[in-house]
Amino acid sequence: MKWDRITKGKLLVTPLVLLALLLALYLWITNVSLDSIEKNSLNGGQVRLYLWQQIELTAISTFFVLVIALPLGILLSRGFARPAAPVAIALANLGQATPAIGLLALLTFWLGIGQRTALIGMVAYAVLPVLSNTMAGLRAIDPTLLDAARGIGMSPVGVLGRVELPLAVPLILAGVRTALILNVGTGTLAAFAGGGGLGNLITAGITTQRTRVLIVGAVLTVCLALLVDWLASLAELQLSPRGLEVHQ
Amino acid sequence: MNFWDYVSSRQDQLISDTFQHASAVFQCMVVAVVLGVGIGALTYRSDRAGRIATLATGTILTIPSYALLGLLIPVLGLGVPPTVTALVLYALLPIVRNSVVGLRGVDPALVDAARGIGMTGLARLVRVELPIAWPTILTGIRVSTQMSMGILAIAAYASGPGLGNEIFSGIASLGSANALNEVVAGTVGIVLLAFIFDAALVLLGRLTVSAGIRA
Amino acid sequence: MVTNDAPITGATIELENLTKRYPGNPNPSVDSVSMEIGAGETVILVGPSGCGKSTTLRMINRLIEPSSGRIRINGEDVTDIDPVKLRRRIGYAIQSSGLFPHLTVAENIAQVPRMIGWGKQRIKDRVEEMLDLVGLDPREFHDRYPRRLSGGQQQRVGVARALAADPPVLLMDEPFGAVDPITRDHLQDELIRLQHELHKTIVFVTHDFDEAIKLGDRIAVLREQSHIAQFDTPEAILTNPADDFVSGFVGAGAALKRLNLTRVRDVGIVDFPAVTVDEPLQDLFDRFRSGGSNEILLLDRRSRPYKWLRRGDLMRARGSLARAGALVSHTVSADATLRDALEAVLTDNGGRVAITGRRGEYVGVVDMETLLNSVHELLEADRLTALEHREELAELQESQQHQRSALEGGPGGGAADGAGGEHP
Numbered sequence: 001m002k003w004d005r006i007t008k009g010k011l012l013v014t015p016l017v018l019l020a021l022l023l024a025l026y027l028w029i030t031n032v033s034l035d036s037i038e039k040n041s042l043n044g045g046q047v048r049l050y051l052w053q054q055i056e057l058t059a060i061s062t063f064f065v066l067v068i069a070l071p072l073g074i075l076l077s078r079g080f081a082r083p084a085a086p087v088a089i090a091l092a093n094l095g096q097a098t099p100a101i102g103l104l105a106l107l108t109f110w111l112g113i114g115q116r117t118a119l120i121g122m123v124a125y126a127v128l129p130v131l132s133n134t135m136a137g138l139r140a141i142d143p144t145l146l147d148a149a150r151g152i153g154m155s156p157v158g159v160l161g162r163v164e165l166p167l168a169v170p171l172i173l174a175g176v177r178t179a180l181i182l183n184v185g186t187g188t189l190a191a192f193a194g195g196g197g198l199g200n201l202i203t204a205g206i207t208t209q210r211t212r213v214l215i216v217g218a219v220l221t222v223c224l225a226l227l228v229d230w231l232a233s234l235a236e237l238q239l240s241p242r243g244l245e246v247h248q
Numbered sequence: 249m250n251f252w253d254y255v256s257s258r259q260d261q262l263i264s265d266t267f268q269h270a271s272a273v274f275q276c277m278v279v280a281v282v283l284g285v286g287i288g289a290l291t292y293r294s295d296r297a298g299r300i301a302t303l304a305t306g307t308i309l310t311i312p313s314y315a316l317l318g319l320l321i322p323v324l325g326l327g328v329p330p331t332v333t334a335l336v337l338y339a340l341l342p343i344v345r346n347s348v349v350g351l352r353g354v355d356p357a358l359v360d361a362a363r364g365i366g367m368t369g370l371a372r373l374v375r376v377e378l379p380i381a382w383p384t385i386l387t388g389i390r391v392s393t394q395m396s397m398g399i400l401a402i403a404a405y406a407s408g409p410g411l412g413n414e415i416f417s418g419i420a421s422l423g424s425a426n427a428l429n430e431v432v433a434g435t436v437g438i439v440l441l442a443f444i445f446d447a448a449l450v451l452l453g454r455l456t457v458s459a460g461i462r463a
Numbered sequence: 464m465v466t467n468d469a470p471i472t473g474a475t476i477e478l479e480n481l482t483k484r485y486p487g488n489p490n491p492s493v494d495s496v497s498m499e500i501g502a503g504e505t506v507i508l509v510g511p512s513g514c515g516k517s518t519t520l521r522m523i524n525r526l527i528e529p530s531s532g533r534i535r536i537n538g539e540d541v542t543d544i545d546p547v548k549l550r551r552r553i554g555y556a557i558q559s560s561g562l563f564p565h566l567t568v569a570e571n572i573a574q575v576p577r578m579i580g581w582g583k584q585r586i587k588d589r590v591e592e593m594l595d596l597v598g599l600d601p602r603e604f605h606d607r608y609p610r611r612l613s614g615g616q617q618q619r620v621g622v623a624r625a626l627a628a629d630p631p632v633l634l635m636d637e638p639f640g641a642v643d644p645i646t647r648d649h650l651q652d653e654l655i656r657l658q659h660e661l662h663k664t665i666v667f668v669t670h671d672f673d674e675a676i677k678l679g680d681r682i683a684v685l686r687e688q689s690h691i692a693q694f695d696t697p698e699a700i701l702t703n704p705a706d707d708f709v710s711g712f713v714g715a716g717a718a719l720k721r722l723n724l725t726r727v728r729d730v731g732i733v734d735f736p737a738v739t740v741d742e743p744l745q746d747l748f749d750r751f752r753s754g755g756s757n758e759i760l761l762l763d764r765r766s767r768p769y770k771w772l773r774r775g776d777l778m779r780a781r782g783s784l785a786r787a788g789a790l791v792s793h794t795v796s797a798d799a800t801l802r803d804a805l806e807a808v809l810t811d812n813g814g815r816v817a818i819t820g821r822r823g824e825y826v827g828v829v830d831m832e833t834l835l836n837s838v839h840e841l842l843e844a845d846r847l848t849a850l851e852h853r854e855e856l857a858e859l860q861e862s863q864q865h866q867r868s869a870l871e872g873g874p875g876g877g878a879a880d881g882a883g884g885e886h887p
């Protein structure tokens with residue numbers, strides 16, 4: 001695999017900016033005197049735990065989103081399952097029209113608090129973009145290409161694996177990127193369902209009226225979100241089939 | 249207490265929350281549409297400016313709304329100011345992006361024709377390009393509106409107005425008799441509002457998109 | 464197409480009462496087509512839009528499953544075998560080339576060989592060979608993506624992909640339909656050359672009758688529901704259309720179209736006094752004086768036609784060859800059709816045109832008179848063969864009738880398909 005599509009600028013700018021931001025945050029927070037509440041919220045182990053929980057929530061929920069939405073999207077674009085497609089899309093749309101916080105709260109009543117509840121809410125919320133993009137990507141393929149693929153003797157699995165999926169990759173990846181961003185965002189609300197994560201710092205900052213706690217939580221979340229988006233953008237660049245690039 | 253009893257007993261509060269939710273989203277959307285289409289119109293003719301505008305608004309959209317609220321509170325305090333700011337900022341991206349895409353997508357031959365009959369840049373924008381780009385822009389507005397509904401719910405934790413207050417009060421009193429009713433009322437109310445707004449926007453589209461370019 | 468000694472690698476195709484009914488349509492879209500196609504033959508299906516050409520073609524590799532009827536390839540009944548395996552033995556090229564945009568030219572061509580399990584090196588060699596075969600430089604095009612090819616180049620790659628696994632049968636559905644007329648002409652010439660080397664069995668769909676005449680050994684003119692109106696050689700269809708439908712389809716100017724079927728090298732090329740520029744001027748004057756001819760063709764050092772020289776031209780130019788005479792503006796290759804030659808003769812104000820060989824060297828001249836004579840002879844010959852053909856058919860039918868009356872009551876009288884005709 002060649003890496004020539006990722007330019008130095010794309011590779012370096014975002015991480016450097018984020019690094020500078022985190023460094024500034026660290027220097028500032030270690031050089032101001034904190035009161036006991038702030039010290040309690042911001043001790044190293046605690047922050048690290050929240051950060052780790054946040055990453056865990058994002059990674060696990062994205063994994064399940066992919067495991068559910070990709071096969072479902074492929075299945076629903078097969079001829080025999082077409083009639084079910086509008087139903088699935090309508091359900092996924094409803095999931096997204098529900099405010100994330102309301103969805104998490106409702107799930108809490110049903111399943112009790114905990115990481116599992118938060119994860120289920122996050123997955124339900126992020127399935128739509130991957131599902132609809134997978135279906136749109138597969139549907140957008142020129143039917144004469146599929147005719148040609150079948151005509152030269154590809155089996156149905158061959159057509160899917162060697163023609164349909166590669167051609168749908170750009171749209172699928174865009175959906176995955178959206179889902180990732182949604183998951184980082186909904187992850188901050190996991191705190192309300194007892195799922196942990198950086199949302200705890202922000203919540204603590206608001207309820208105890210401690211601006212510094214609030215800022216640390218918010219800045220860390222922002223950095224994580226931008227980092228995840230940056231990684232996703234690199235993956236998008238690298239994984240899109242070469243013949244489909246818009247310019248040379 | 250069953251759900252309907254709850255709703256009738258808290259009627260006034262619910263109506264006021266619903267009204268506030270709708271009004272906040274509506275007002276923020278008006279501001280966001282004016283700003284977003286404005287930014288789009290200012291930047292679409294330059295490749296660079298268009299890219300910067302989309303990148304900037306795109307970065308804001310990447311930031312989790314709860315974190316953005318967290319960043320706004322130290323500056324703007326609690327309540328309405330950070331809520332409105334966050335809502336407008338988030339609503340911008342889809343509108344800016346779709347404005348740029350829509351305005352750029354206008355057939356160059358049409359732009360040429362408009363210039364040929366002596367329209368100035370502004371007249372061209374207002375009388376030719378914006379009407380043609382309008383369906384695309386409207387799609388962006390629909391996406392933004394739906395997003396705003398959910399973000400406003402979260403802003404209730406920063407003392408913002410609207411139905412989010414029902415949800416958070418339910419979360420806060422987990423286990424109490426009315427907790428579930430509050431959450432359901434808040435959530436369902438927001439979903440209903442989202443559908444009503446979307447339907448209104450579709451209707452607006454029917455009324456404002458020229459019959460000549462309707463799909 | 465003119466056949467040569469290259470081995471025939473094609474297979475026979477037999478279609479027997481092939482029928483396709485689409486759901487929701489009471490009438491079949493293809494109604495009981497029977498057709499026998501010989502090994503190494505190029506058969507063109509022509510007919511108006513929607514008459515079922517594509518459906519018929521796509522039933523051969525079972526991209527469309529026939530509702531009834533049988534398909535046999537080289538005698539083997541393939542109506543019920545695994546369609547995926549069947550398609551790997553049949554090349555398939557379509558209008559928009561159908562190249563996979565995410566794969567390079569080489570990867571596109573390698574698809575079928577890979578599926579049937581060739582080794583890496585063999586595939587690699589084959590890809591180079593195929594690119595060469597369709598006239599694309601492997602070094603230049605090997606790693607290109609389809610979007611960076613012109614329409615004509617894409618079409619070539621499409622043909623290369625179809626032929627990569629050396630299938631005996633090639634199905635082509637309006638493969639040159641989407642390219643400009645000049646490129647189309649080139650691609651057609653290219654296909655003729657290919658077929659000259661490969662002798663595949665080709666079934667080719669088009670609605671351009673001129674293309675059909677140019678490429679086909681036999682042409683099947685189809686009317687709605689794929690009913691065969693006439694299935695015969697281009698010559699026979701041009702000179703002896705079976706009915707009004709066919710003559711309507713052949714269109715005006717059948718005699719002119721006939722000119723497309725004969726090559727210049729097959730008619731009388733006349734000698735013409737010619738001198739190379741290197742010969743001494745004196746020889747030139749001698750030629751004029753002795754030969755009694757008023758005109759001489761001057762050839763350049765590589766014996767390519769250079770100038771037409773008339774008696775007196777040299778005098779007027781004061782003996783300077785550089786200034787004398789008229790430059791040769793048109794030449795026609797011996798491989799060109801009579802129609803090209805006629806075109807050139809009509810444009811030339813001398814009423815004749817120089818004919819060149821493979822490397823552009825001078826081989827003779829064709830003028831109006833030779834052309835006219837050739838055309839008359841051709842048409843006469845066509846008429847005779849057509850008559851013979853008709854008599855043969857009548858005899859055949861008669862003898863079959865005898866057989867049938869002899870077999871009356873017996874099971875399975877072998878019904879002959881009159882339109883099916885026999886490969887001449």
Ligand SMILES: Nc1ncnc2c1ncn2[C@@H]1O[C@H](COP(=O)(O)OP(=O)(O)OP(=O)(O)O)[C@@H](O)[C@H]1O
Nearest residue numbers: 485486488492511512513514515516517518519670
């Ligand atoms: N999938 C389908 N379902 C129903 N009817 C079809 C289908 N495909 C083709 N037909 C019908 O079958 C008939 C023959 O179609 P076909 O594509 O074979 O025509 P064609 O001769 O190739 O035409 P063209 O020259 O326009 O390509 C047409 O009347 C068409 O409407």
Ligand SMILES: [Mg+2]
Nearest residue numbers: 516517518636
């Ligand atoms: Mg067709």
